[in-house]
Amino acid sequence: MAKKILSPADVDKLAKLSNLLLSDDEKTKMTKQLEETLDYMNNLDELDTKNVETAHSVTNIQNAYFSDGEVNERALSQQNTLKNSKVAKNGYFVVDKII
Amino acid sequence: MKILGKSLSTLINLVKTKQISAHEISEYFIKRVKRHNKELNVFVTEPERHEKKQEGLLEGLPIPFKDNFCTKDIRTTAASQVLDNFIPPYDATVVKKIKDAGGVVFGKTNMDAWAHGSSTETSDYGPTKNPHDHSRVAGGSSGGSAAVVASYLAPAAIGSETAGSIRQPAAWCGVVGLKPTYGRVSRYGVIAMGSSFDCPGPLTSTVEDAALLLNIIAGNDPYDATTSSQEPVDFRQELEKKKKFKIGISEDYMELADPDTKSRLTQCINTLSQMGHEIKTVKLIDPKYSISVYTILQRAEVSSNLGRYDGIRYGNDRSKFGEEAKRRVMLGSYVLSHGYYDAYYKKAQKIRRLIIEDFKKTFNDVDLILSPTTPSTALKLGDFEKYPFSAKRLTY
Numbered sequence: 001m002a003k004k005i006l007s008p009a010d011v012d013k014l015a016k017l018s019n020l021l022l023s024d025d026e027k028t029k030m031t032k033q034l035e036e037t038l039d040y041m042n043n044l045d046e047l048d049t050k051n052v053e054t055a056h057s058v059t060n061i062q063n064a065y066f067s068d069g070e071v072n073e074r075a076l077s078q079q080n081t082l083k084n085s086k087v088a089k090n091g092y093f094v095v096d097k098i099i
Numbered sequence: 100m101k102i103l104g105k106s107l108s109t110l111i112n113l114v115k116t117k118q119i120s121a122h123e124i125s126e127y128f129i130k131r132v133k134r135h136n137k138e139l140n141v142f143v144t145e146p147e148r149h150e151k152k153q154e155g156l157l158e159g160l161p162i163p164f165k166d167n168f169c170t171k172d173i174r175t176t177a178a179s180q181v182l183d184n185f186i187p188p189y190d191a192t193v194v195k196k197i198k199d200a201g202g203v204v205f206g207k208t209n210m211d212a213w214a215h216g217s218s219t220e221t222s223d224y225g226p227t228k229n230p231h232d233h234s235r236v237a238g239g240s241s242g243g244s245a246a247v248v249a250s251y252l253a254p255a256a257i258g259s260e261t262a263g264s265i266r267q268p269a270a271w272c273g274v275v276g277l278k279p280t281y282g283r284v285s286r287y288g289v290i291a292m293g294s295s296f297d298c299p300g301p302l303t304s305t306v307e308d309a310a311l312l313l314n315i316i317a318g319n320d321p322y323d324a325t326t327s328s329q330e331p332v333d334f335r336q337e338l339e340k341k342k343k344f345k346i347g348i349s350e351d352y353m354e355l356a357d358p359d360t361k362s363r364l365t366q367c368i369n370t371l372s373q374m375g376h377e378i379k380t381v382k383l384i385d386p387k388y389s390i391s392v393y394t395i396l397q398r399a400e401v402s403s404n405l406g407r408y409d410g411i412r413y414g415n416d417r418s419k420f421g422e423e424a425k426r427r428v429m430l431g432s433y434v435l436s437h438g439y440y441d442a443y444y445k446k447a448q449k450i451r452r453l454i455i456e457d458f459k460k461t462f463n464d465v466d467l468i469l470s471p472t473t474p475s476t477a478l479k480l481g482d483f484e485k486y487p488f489s490a491k492r493l494t495y
Contacts, residue, residue, distance in 0.1 A: 011429075013436075014429050014432050014433055014436070015429065017432040017436060018402060018425075018428045018429055018431075018432045019406070019409075019417055020417060020420065020425055020428060020429070021417070021418060022425065026422075026425070030425070030426055030429060033426060034426075034429060034430055034433065037394065037430060038433075040390075040391065040394075041391040041394060041395060041443065043387060043388060043391055044388060044391050044392070044446055044447065044450055046388075047388060047450055047453065049446060049449040049450060049453070052449040052450075052452050052453060053449070053452055054445060054448035054449050054451075054452065055448050055449070055451040055452040055455055056295075056448060057295075058281060058295055058451075058455065059281065059282045059325055059327065061282065061324070061325060061326075061327065061328070063324060064321060064324040066321070074189060074322065076188055076189060080188035080189075081188065081412075083186070083188055084184075084185055084186060084188070084412065084413030084414070085411065085412055085413065086410070087411075093411055093412055094411075095411055
């Protein structure tokens with residue numbers, strides 16, 4: 001892969017996807033660092049991965065479920081769940097309006 | 100009685116045989132923390148006096164936890180300002196198991212923020228100093244848990260590792276660090292970093308203590324579906340067995356170490372050989388590819404795991420993230436984004452498969468692989484920035 005160059009628009013898009021507000025200084029610094037890192041990672045092209053399966057799971061463990069009716073002894077109460085929230089109302093979290 | 104330097108197992112026996120009380124031991128460590136923590140910065144949250152008498156294998160002895168383990172009613176920050184005010188309403192499974200075994204949560208130890216780093220220098224609460232040389236770092240990310248044992252502010256501690264975060268600080272502080280196999284110990288209630296890699300483990304002053312703590316924290320957990328259903332062995336009993344091992348050595352790994360580290364390791368290999376273990380050279384995939392695979396996959400998982408921090412349910416908003424977390428989230432977003440997913444994320448997952456197969460094949464020939472834990476001894480404070488992609492930064 002050729003050396004990757006990130007445009008200011010690329011970095012803005014990444015910041016948006018990441019839900020981060022970055023200053024202009026941070027953007028400049030990070031662009032350079034991201035380009036260096038991407039450049040390093042190009043060494044993966046040296047390995048042949050044709051016919052190789054991905055390794056999303058490293059344990060080969062099957063899904064584990066609770067049985068129907070099983071009591072979750074460590075479940076949190078509504079009160080405890082809301083304890084760390086700065087704004088809660090009528091037992092709910094208050095979030096920004098989305099639509 | 101002189102307590103200084105006594106292992107956890109020794110202290111347990113002393114309490115059990117009523118030669119000393121758990122209360123006296125606790126007071127001793129509280130005093131040591133008050134005297135030394137300011138200089139070393141080992142704790143994000145210092146331990147408090149615990150009055151209630153605990154029963155069980157651990158006899159009420161103090162165990163500090165890395166600050167990414169949720170501890171009920173004790174502040175848990177992951178060393179980030181984002182969680183500066185977070186008081187977990189529940190215990191991580193590992194914390195619960197230690198408490199059930201009669202252990203006492205003895206403060207929360209410093210770490211790289213979100214465990215992103217290898218020196219505790221990315222902690223929002225300042226770096227932890229190496230107890231052996233205050234101008235050097237303790238390593239990381241479990242730097243506080245390693246330094247707490249090395250400075251004997253507690254007899255043992257719990258840390259977590261994603262790629263080196265237990266073993267590297269343990270090596271740099273001169274203590275025992277054990278990173279169990281992924282899935283052996285529950286991740287439930289541990290603030291997630293790289294979910295397909297993260298694993299809790301003990302940091303101790305003796306191998307016996309590591310086995311003792313692993314016996315307590317290992318095992319299947321219905322609250323973490325990635326824990327193994329295979330029953331753990333009794334690790335302490337395993338230590339008693341006289342076994343002869345086939346030990347693999349990779350020249351490529353050895354070559355990464357600086358001359359001093361390499362020569363000390365060669366001495367160890369010779370000793371093991373004299374004890375009757377068989378030494379065999381093995382060939383593994385070049386670790387430079389592992390760095391790339393890890394960087395891509397870990398950043399991808401970080402960007403996903405840190406997505407939840409919005410300041411709504413707990414903690415502060417995303418403006419409080421430090422530089423390292425932001426950089427990792429950005430790179431993670433990049434390798435997962437449309438157009439780059441196949442080239443980076445998927446490719447890395449395939450090479451992860453190649454690495455797994457490579458190790459599986461090697462373990463057909465040998466029982467274990469011996470390698471330098473780190474290429475060098477502890478770096479000076481501030482030196483990490485100089486090695487963005489060198490072998491010195493292999494861990495995270």
